[in-house]
Structures are given as C-alpha cells and as structure tokens.
Amino acid sequence: MSLVIVGSVAFDTVETPSARRERIVGGSCTHCALAASYFTRPKIVGVVGEDFPAETLAFLRRRRIDLKGLNVVPGGKTFFWQGRYGPDPNERETVQLDVNVFADFNPEIPPSYRNAETVFLANIDPDLQEAILRQVRRPRLTAMDTINHWIQNKREALLRVLREVDILFANDEEIRLLTGERNLIAAGRRVLDMGPRYVALKKGEHGAMVFGRDFFFGIVSHPCGEVVDPTGAGDSFAGGFLGYLDARKTLSAMAIKRAAAYGSVMASFTIEDFGIDRFRTLRKSEVEARFAAFRRMAAF
C-alpha cells in the first residue's frame, strides 16, 4: 500500500467573510496527503522554498507522510496563493498568485516511490502530470485533478493525461468547461468517453457524485453549520477517497462508494478550521465515528 501524490505545497492567505489568515500552510499536495494519511502512507512529490516552516515538515512526518520527494530549493520562495471567499463558500476569487519555486518545478520521482500502487496527480500543468506517469511502474490506480486554467490553455495535453488515468476529480465548473455540457449528469457521463473509468464530481456544500460505466453514486455533504475555511476541501476529498482505495486494494462498486464517503468525511473536517489546522488534532477515531454516522444517515 503506497500512494504517491504530486502537487503544490504552498502558503495561502485566506479571506472569508468573517476572518483572514496570512500565509498559512496550504497546497493541494499538503491537504491531500494529510487526509490520505488516515488510511495509508502517502509519499509526496513537490517543491518548497527555504522559507517553508520546519515545524510543518515535522508535523507531516509525524503523520507518517514520506517527504523524500519534496524538494527544498535553497534560497527559494514557496508557492503563494491568496484567495477570497464570498458568502457562498462554493465561490472564490484568486487575489494573488506567486508561483515562485513552482515555476521551475520539474517533478522527479525518487526511486523508492516508483513501485507506488496508487498515484494522484493533483492540479499541476498536464505536461508535468504526463511526465510523472512515465516515471512510475504500473500503478494499480491513477487519478488526476485539474483546474479551468489547464482546460482552457492546455486542452490537448490534458486530454492525453485523461486518457491514461482511472479517475478524474473535478468540480461543477471544471466538468462543464471540459465537456461543454451544462447538465452535470450528462457532463459526468460525457467525461467517461474521454478515458477515465470514474469521474468524481465535487460539488462543495452540495456533496459529490461518482460516475462510472454502469455506475452512479451520489452523496450529500456532511451537514456543516459553519464553514470556517473551504480551502483544501476538494484535495481532502481526493485524499480520503484515494487513501481509502489504496488501503482497500479493490475497486468494487462498494469500495468506490465508501471511498467517496470517506472523501466527503475528510473534506468535512478540513473546512472546520483554517488551512491544515484541523488535521493537527484530528484523530482516526473521529474519522471513523463520522463515517459511521454518515453511513447510518444515508441508508433508507
């Protein structure tokens, strides 16, 4: 059991209608790895600058996340994102983006990662995603995420990667842009013709759906009366989803449903605090208790 995650490790400045946090630790890779760490041993591939806090690295190691593939660039500055959420936590605006050391990010997979059973290509340039796939030997399961930027500006490369992966993680807007379909059900099904076996559609407060050939699963979000910080919810969803599947070693319909439910549970914890803070205290027993309650709720 081993899950390699490639993506951003970052500083985020987050504004919500009620609060603001400056330069807290974020990044798709970080959130995903932390969420996955409750199920499996994630190995991350990414890059940070010398300004990245040693305390965070120590925390990630305590969560048994393998950092061999995390490159620390001497004198470099870590990727920085600043975003603002409106009253609807599903909507956000990027205020500032400094790619910094990410500009020259050319991910290299450490030899000890090459036999990974599961590989997640978080949101990065699809050319890099493709390069990663060339460096791993026969993973059992591959998945990718992306954003509107690549769908608009690197469509061909993106479609190439899409043909090779098993699962696409995307949100409403992305899946509509990718397919030109407004109806989410039609859009989800349409993506299956582009290659992947499954499409995991993240709908924020409205839950998630998973489309497959002869397979559909929909789940509402765990009811959350106060979203503190939506950042990282989608990456935590992917982390819980793939961490669970990596540990389970099956792609049965039931495993896919439970993966989506665990993904949803991990996202529901992430948004309870800023950045990665909820993971600092979250115990596996809390994850299991929420999953069990969620499962009871959903059955009728």
Next chain:
Amino acid sequence: MSLVIVGSVAFDTVETPSARRERIVGGSCTHCALAASYFTRPKIVGVVGEDFPAETLAFLRRRRIDLKGLNVVPGGKTFFWQGRYGPDPNERETVQLDVNVFADFNPEIPPSYRNAETVFLANIDPDLQEAILRQVRRPRLTAMDTINHWIQNKREALLRVLREVDILFANDEEIRLLTGERNLIAAGRRVLDMGPRYVALKKGEHGAMVFGRDFFFGIVSHPCGEVVDPTGAGDSFAGGFLGYLDARKTLSAMAIKRAAAYGSVMASFTIEDFGIDRFRTLRKSEVEARFAAFRRMAAF
C-alpha cells in the same frame, strides 16, 4: 388514509432553453395530488374557471383523486402562470401571472374531507392556510409550502401557520429569506425553532435535506441527464413525501427518510416531461423500480 391538498390548479405557459408549451395544465395542487396518488387517495381543494379542460378532470379522477373540493367558477378563468427557465433549471423567472378565479379563492373544506389524517397547505396566502387548519379535525400530520412573496409580505401570518404545522417544505432561497441564514444547514435548523418538527429543504438538481430535532437526512437527486420541464418538481416531491407518509401511518426516522426518497423519485419523473404529462403514462411499478434502484445506490 386520506390526504387533503389545498393549492393552485392552473394553466402554465412554460419556456425552457429548448422548448415552449402554451397553457398546459399545472398548479401546485395538481402536481402534488398526482404524485401522491401513487401512494394514497388525495382529496384536493382548489378553484378553476369554466375554461379548465374536462379531459384533465377526468384524468385526475382516473388517478382516484377526489375532486369534491375543487370549485368550478361559472364563467370564471383559471389561474394562469407563465415562466421562463434559464440554462440552470434551478432558476426561473415569472413572465406573467393572472390570478383570475384565484383572487376570490376562499377555500372551503367539504364535510367529507374534515377527518383527513394528513393535510398539505401548498403555496397560497398564509391567511387562507390558517383558515384551512381551522376547518379540519385533528389531522395526524400537517405540512405547508410557501414562496418568497408571502415570506416578504405576510411574515406574521406565515409564522403563525408555521407554529402549527409539522413539516415545512421550502427551497434554498425561501429558507434563507425566512431565517436570514446563508448556510443551509444552519437555516434548516433555525426553522425548527419556529415550530415545525421537520423541515424538508428542496434543492432541485442538488437533492433534498430533511431537518428534525436530532434528525438529519440528505439525499441527492435521481440522476437526470436531461430536464425537460422543472415545473412541479417541488410539488411532486411534497406529494410523494406526504402520500407515502399518509399511507405508512408512522413518523419514524426511517419513514421520514423513505418519504424523502419517494418524494425525490416522484420529482424525478415529473421533470422528464412537460407539465403533468409524465403522470399520464407513469406506472406504480416504475415508481417502485426507481425507488429500489435509488435505495441500492445510496447505501454504502
């Protein structure tokens, strides 16, 4: 088992991005009663003009809907609504509204309706909703729907009715306007303090949620790749929900969940055709098959 439904019986002109239908039969009462007719014997209270088609009345009777409480005003014209849907079927605009005979609607419950076990006050003036409640003897279950117009213009009357009913049916916008809460989970819980035991939140393509004291249930919508006409989906949801509960005679947590699932199934059929047309061919076996598939889908 008997379900009294009070609301509008109407003509609708419906425009969707791909089609337009002139003066087809609609109305909250009509949709709700048709959906409920798959579970129980609905009795409707409403008013139409002389222009209302005898064919439709015959069809409602064939579905074993009791029309004793449907007043036909000699020389009168039936309530007319014209609406336009954008690409997002959750959003609609009222183009024209002629209340016609509905202007003097003063609902009177036929004596044979007075022992109804279940009463649904579909969207009408809350003063009329209150008057109805005074005319029925101890129903086991009462429910209401409303719209923004009454929340804004008849808040006090609405709050009085709300204190007396067991279930409020509302959509996102209405529940936010009623409570001043943007977060739907917080809003749903807040309504419970206003009186009802349950709040059924209709979220269109995103499914539905039911809030109760120590109770929460969320369900996605049945996956529909092409919404033909969203009109009546919410009323069909309420019809399936209440029709099922009226037949089941229990308000156990499981019964409420299944009621919501049946509501969701009935709504999913309604939107497959214009107006009430899907009900013309829909068989109970199709309802049960979709419910069973929905239930298997949701379990994990």
